[in-house]
Amino acid sequence: GAGVSQSPSNKVTEKGKDVELRCDPISGHTALYWYRQRLGQGLEFLIYFQGNSAPDKSGLPSDRFSAERTGESVSTLTIQRTQQEDSAVYLCASSLAGQGAFGYTFGSGTRLTVV
Amino acid sequence: DAKTTQPNSMESNEEEPVHLPCNHSTISGTDYIHWYRQLPSQGPEYVIHGLTSNVNNRMASLAIAEDRKSSTLILHRATLRDAAVYYCILRDAGTASKLTFGTGTRLQVTL
Numbered sequence: 001g002a003g004v005s006q007s008p009s010n011k012v013t014e015k016g017k018d019v020e021l022r023c024d025p026i027s028g029h030t031a032l033y034w035y036r037q038r039l040g041q042g043l044e045f046l047i048y049f050q051g052n053s054a055p056d057k058s059g060l061p062s063d064r065f066s067a068e069r070t071g072e073s074v075s076t077l078t079i080q081r082t083q084q085e086d087s088a089v090y091l092c093a094s095s096l097a098g099q100g101a102f103g104y105t106f107g108s109g110t111r112l113t114v115v
Numbered sequence: 116d117a118k119t120t121q122p123n124s125m126e127s128n129e130e131e132p133v134h135l136p137c138n139h140s141t142i143s144g145t146d147y148i149h150w151y152r153q154l155p156s157q158g159p160e161y162v163i164h165g166l167t168s169n170v171n172n173r174m175a176s177l178a179i180a181e182d183r184k185s186s187t188l189i190l191h192r193a194t195l196r197d198a199a200v201y202y203c204i205l206r207d208a209g210t211a212s213k214l215t216f217g218t219g220t221r222l223q224v225t226l
Contacts, residue, residue, distance in 0.1 A: 100149070100206030103149065
């Protein structure tokens, strides 16, 4: 597609439920990133996929968070047993590659509210 | 990624040029200088990036100091729509890694 697509755009879930967030990167982009942004806060790195390399999971806050990517296409971020502190906007970005010569395109995000 | 330093906030009048500074005194020879912005209630948006030479695109210009230890993002005519948080980020040319955002500069544009 023309841009990075994220779905759903909004998600309200009850505490303790599992949620799955989806990201469709720009076709041909080998690098894909997930970030979290709590209300009024900065962007917090979660996980990074680069081609067939092992993902950089160093930003995942707990074992309740996991992410997968199918080849160089769609990625899903799963949060198990959601907590109220998980409420945030989850942003996905993609790039032709992860090196510095390439710019990044962000999606519009998924706003997650845990009640 | 090497560290960057930006002012917390800046103000500009509409229709006037804006110069947003960024210091990166520990930049390495292979670091690209990237600028992104985040408008209210939106995801970050790519603005411009460069390595050594000044760069221009439809959104802005990037002026890079000769020693590369600082750079300036130039918005030629600020509009209300340019009010956003602007992030200056260094990215290594050879190493694939995550993009790390600092606190950026909050630009306010007034009539």
